[in-house]
Amino acid sequence: MIIDILSWVFLTAGGVFIFIGGLGALRMPNLYTRMHAASLTDTIAAVLIIGGIMLQAGLTLATIKLAAILLFLLLTSPTASNALASAAILSGVQPEEGKVERRERQG
């Protein structure tokens, strides 16, 4: 019972983080902030959702497979973000610090 509640809390929280990540990826002003928002779905949301499913699965082979999936996700998605960011820098997309400062001065 407690495990059920805990897993649903995990799953719901994961869903909320995915929603926030998606919202951020749509609404943030430039590439780097968007990536920052989208990385939420890769990291905390993935951990929470797979954790929730693991609680549902109990101590079975499925849990070990899920743990392996989680490990691979935690290894690959930061790498993908890193590759994306360095590709963006290489192709000349600079972080728009200047824009942000200007806006703050106006406000």
Added chain:
Amino acid sequence: MIILFGVFLLTLLVITALAIVRSESLFAAVILTGIFSLLMAANFFLLDAADVALTEAAIGAGVSTVLFLGALALTGERERGGSTNRLLALGIVTVTTLIVIYATFDKPRLGDPDAPVQQHVGSWYLEKTPELIDIPNAVTAVLGSFRGYDTLGEVFVVFTAGIGVLFLLSARTPGRPEDFVAADEPDQGLRHYLVPRVVGRMLIPFIFLFGLYVQFHGDYGPGGGFQAGAIIAASVILYALLEGEARALRALPMRVLKWLVAGGALLYGAVGVASMLLGSNFLDYSVLASDPIAGQHIGIILIELGVGITVTGVLLCVFHAFAARGKV
């Protein structure tokens, strides 16, 4: 509930397809194609076709995206504005859509037990698999044994496609040695980028191992030669992307790859001939061991191995053909 998921996935598929058609940047179109394949894989999985889903994810989303990108590197990244007749295109699309929609009226409902597909040999295969072949994954039993001829044909199609691509793309400048290796060129692959390289190096052995697991676990779970071939090819392609194509060619030279392409198909055919020599029909594995069921197991493992070897070889040959083309 499953209908809801299905409708959701199919809607996303339609949106992705429209985005592919609309996007003028071919690079974006290629990435969207990858997303399309991934959605399609999820869709297959929803329909309980785990084997097909695995193939679609490995080939559609993985390898073919890389091949498309390789092709893009040889051409432009923008779509060329064609002088197409829009009205004609619109008319053809409308008529085709109407025909397809009309055809769906005759389609049986999803999972209808009275559908023709369930009335035909399918149920017989499901009934007889435990008795005649005795492996848990009925898909592998159908693919490897009951419909062994069809799968042999598929392997030959893959083989022929590989040869065709090699003929088209691997025309080399005369005088250039076949296994031209310049692994010490500094700007090969992604060697400057430490993070992808380190993580990639960590992952490649596991991807390879997973490929072997899918290959030899095909009797018991989703998987088999086609999926395993794609996964193993993906691990080698990842190595080539990270360390440079020349190094991948040094590890697996073109000579070896060509042997793989032909050897897999030959192995498949040889199993058939062996069963003929042992006094049964072509590709009837029951005679390969004293016990018919054990014979079936041996036969299926061997032909799946042949499939895997050919698929790996063909995918890597095609990849190298694209990559080598860029350098000339």
